[in-house]
Amino acid sequence: MFAAILTEAGTRTTLWARRPEVVEAINERRENPDYLPGFRLPDGLRATTDPAEAMDGADYVVLAVPAQTLRENLKAWKPAIPDGAVMVSLMKGIELGTCKRMSEVIREVAEVPEDRVAVVSGPNLVGELVQRQPAATVVACTDHDVARRLQEACHLPWFRTYTNPDVIGVELGGAVKNVIALAVGVAVGMGYGDNVSAMLMTRGLAEIARLGAALGADQHTFAGLAGMGDLVATCSSPLSRNRTFGENLGRGMSLDEVVAATKQTAEGVKSCESVLELARRHGVEMPITEVVVGVVHKGLDPREAAAMLMSRTPKPERYGL
Numbered sequence: 001m002f003a004a005i006l007t008e009a010g011t012r013t014t015l016w017a018r019r020p021e022v023v024e025a026i027n028e029r030r031e032n033p034d035y036l037p038g039f040r041l042p043d044g045l046r047a048t049t050d051p052a053e054a055m056d057g058a059d060y061v062v063l064a065v066p067a068q069t070l071r072e073n074l075k076a077w078k079p080a081i082p083d084g085a086v087m088v089s090l091m092k093g094i095e096l097g098t099c100k101r102m103s104e105v106i107r108e109v110a111e112v113p114e115d116r117v118a119v120v121s122g123p124n125l126v127g128e129l130v131q132r133q134p135a136a137t138v139v140a141c142t143d144h145d146v147a148r149r150l151q152e153a154c155h156l157p158w159f160r161t162y163t164n165p166d167v168i169g170v171e172l173g174g175a176v177k178n179v180i181a182l183a184v185g186v187a188v189g190m191g192y193g194d195n196v197s198a199m200l201m202t203r204g205l206a207e208i209a210r211l212g213a214a215l216g217a218d219q220h221t222f223a224g225l226a227g228m229g230d231l232v233a234t235c236s237s238p239l240s241r242n243r244t245f246g247e248n249l250g251r252g253m254s255l256d257e258v259v260a261a262t263k264q265t266a267e268g269v270k271s272c273e274s275v276l277e278l279a280r281r282h283g284v285e286m287p288i289t290e291v292v293v294g295v296v297h298k299g300l301d302p303r304e305a306a307a308m309l310m311s312r313t314p315k316p317e318r319y320g321l
Contacts, residue, residue, distance in 0.1 A: 001036065001124075001126050001129050001130065002062060002064065002090055002120070002154070003015045003045055003062070004036075004039075004041050004042055004045060005129070005154050005156065005159055006062075006153060006154050007041075007042040007044045007045040008042050008156060009153060009154050009155060009156050009159075011060075011153045011154070012044065013044070013045050013046075014045075014046050014047070014048060014053070014054045014056075014058075015045060015046070015047040015048075015054065016047070016048060016049070016050075016051050016054035016055075017047050017048075017049060018049065019049070020049055022034065022047070023047040023048060023049050026041060026045065026046070026047040027046055027047055030042075030043065030045075035126075035264070036126070036130055039130040051076070051077050051080055052079075052080035055077070055080045055081060055082060055085070056080075056082070057082060058082055058085050059082075059085060059086065060085065060086050060087075060088050060118075060150065060153065061081055061082075061085050061086070061087050061088065062088040062090060063087065063088065063089050063090065063091060063102075063106070064090040064091065065091065066091075066093070066265045066267070067091045067092070067093025067094070067095065067102060067175075067267055067270070067271060068093065068095065068096055068270055070091060070095070070102060070105050070106070070109075071095065071105055071109055074105070074106065074109040074110055075109055078109065078110055078111075081110055084116075085116070086116050086117070086118055086141075086146055086150065087106045087110055087112055087116060087117045087118070088117075088118045088119070088120060088150065089102045089103055089106060089117070089118070089119045089120070089171075090120050090121075091267075092121065092171075092174035092175050092177075092178060092267050092271075093175050093178075093267040093270070093271040093274075094175050094271045094274040094275050094278060095274060096270060096271075096273060096274045097274075099274050099277050099278040099281065101168070101171045101172070101175070102119070102171060103117045103119055103167055103171060114142050114167070115141065115142050115143035115146060116143075116146070117141065117167070118139060118140060118141040118146060118147060118150050118167075119138075119139075119140040119141070119167050119170050119171050119174075120137055120138070120139055120140075120150075120154075121137065121138055121140070121170050121171070121173065121174035121225075121226045121230060122135075122136060122137035122138050122225040122226055122229060122230055123135070123136070123137075123225060123229040123230045123232065123233035123234070124137050124230075124233075125233055125234075125237055125239045125240065126239070127239040128239065129159075132158045133158070134158050134159075134160075135158070135159055135160070136159070136160040136161070136162065136225055136229075137154075137159070137160075137161055137162070137225065138161070138162050138163070138164050138170055138224065138225050138226040139151045139154075139161055139162070139163050139164070140163070140164045140165065140166060140167045140169075140170035140171075140226070141163075141165070141167065142165055142167060144163065144165065147163040147164070147165070148163060151163050162224075162225065164221060164224070164226070166217055166218040166220075166221045168212065168215050168216055168217040169212050169217030169218050169219075169221030169222060169226065169227070170221060170226040172208060172211060172212050172215065172217060173208060173212075173221065173222060173226040173227040173230055173231070174226060174230060175267070175271055175275065176204075176207065176208045176211065176275055176289070177204070177208065177227075177230050177231040177234050177235070178234065178242040178266070178267045178268030178271060178272075179204075179242075179268045179271065179272045179275055179288070179289050179292050180200060180201065180204030180205075180207070180208075180231060180234075180235060180288060180289075180292075181231075181234040181235045181240055181242035181243045181246065181268060182242050182243070182245060182246040182249075182266075182268045182269070182272065182292050182295075182296065183200050183204065183246065183288050183291070183292050184197050184200050184201065184204075184235040184236075184243055184246065185235075185240075185242065185243035185244060185245060185246020185247040185248075185249070185250060186246040186247070186249050186250035186292075186295060186302050186305075187200060187246075187250060187306070188243070188246070188247050188250060189246065189247035189248060189249060189250020189251040189302075190250040190251075190302055190303070190306070192306075197235065197236070200235070200288060201231060201232065201235050201236075203288060204231065204235075204288050205222060205227065205228060205231055207279075207284075207286045207287075207288055207289060208222055208227065208231070209222045209227075210284050210285070210286070211275075211278065211279050211282070211284050211286065214279075214282040214283070214284050215282065241262065241264055241265070241266045242266045242267070242268040242269075244262075244266075245258055245262055245266040245268070245269060248261065249295060249296070249302065250302055255296060255297075268292070269296055272289060272292045272293050272296060272297075273293055273297060275289055276289050276290055276293050287308075287309060287312060288309065291305040291308055291309060292305075
């Protein structure tokens with residue numbers, strides 16, 4: 001969808017796709033039937049199966065693959081990355097094993113400085129974007145001029161972009177909110193109401209902010225679009241893949257059953273483990289994230305998980321759940 005936004009904003013855009021039939025559908029029928037069925041893509045957008053062709057002469061290389069595949073994909077694409085191109089991450093995950101944010105993986109593998117890496121994140125549910133409903137997002141980069149140019153490249157009357165120099169905070173907000181959305185989804189699937197969802201969202205935001213503080217993020221970021229905004233949209237909407245994944249778990253489906261029924265990647269399923277490990281490395285307590293890991297990966301019963309959260313020692317609100 002971001003490729004369509006760039007094209008509509010007047011930016012010449014070439015999309016890379018793995019499968020020839022997807023490329024043909026985009027170029028000939030102006031549709032991506034697997035991911036955006038019924039949505040007509042802008043006439044200026046073209047697609048190719050050749051990564052080098054897609055990146056030829058590009059000012060921006062936009063990366064939107066599943067987070068856990070970024071490293072290997074980027075290794076293969078590195079020789080074709082144009083000199084001076086800005087690497088743009090749309091990915092919302094933390095790498096397993098290394099616990100690195102996506103911008104850190106990009107800088108390491110592509111060997112580019114931090115001022116050539118930008119992050120785009122916000123409450124941007126695709127099901128609403130395809131209808132051109134009003135939306136907003138955040139473009140984060142340590143170089144303000146780079147962020148401003150990218151802002152202009154994707155700004156539309158119905159798609160408003162803001163800039164932010166806090167790459168760490170924007171990335172953490174996008175990655176950890178998926179974990180909290182899993183928790184909210186599980187609660188909804190179990191039949192709990194809005195009180196529980198509100199509790200999980202607000203205390204989830206506290207977890208995000210605590211981890212952000214430990215990593216040097218600007219705390220104001222978490223009150224903005226890439227923090228609270230993305231969290232509310234992802235936790236509240238039935239269009240959210242992570243919330244839907246959690247709902248199915250809460251209704252009693254097994255992990256394998258939910259994975260089989262899920263067509264697109266729910267990043268929080270894998271990233272919850274790396275988020276928890278990152279928190280432990282920095283001595284940050286994240287109880288909601290911990291029980292999500294237990295439910296998703298360790299067979300913890302959702303009702304037992306709820307009891308664990310509710311039985312925690314009472315604390316002043318600012319200190320924990």
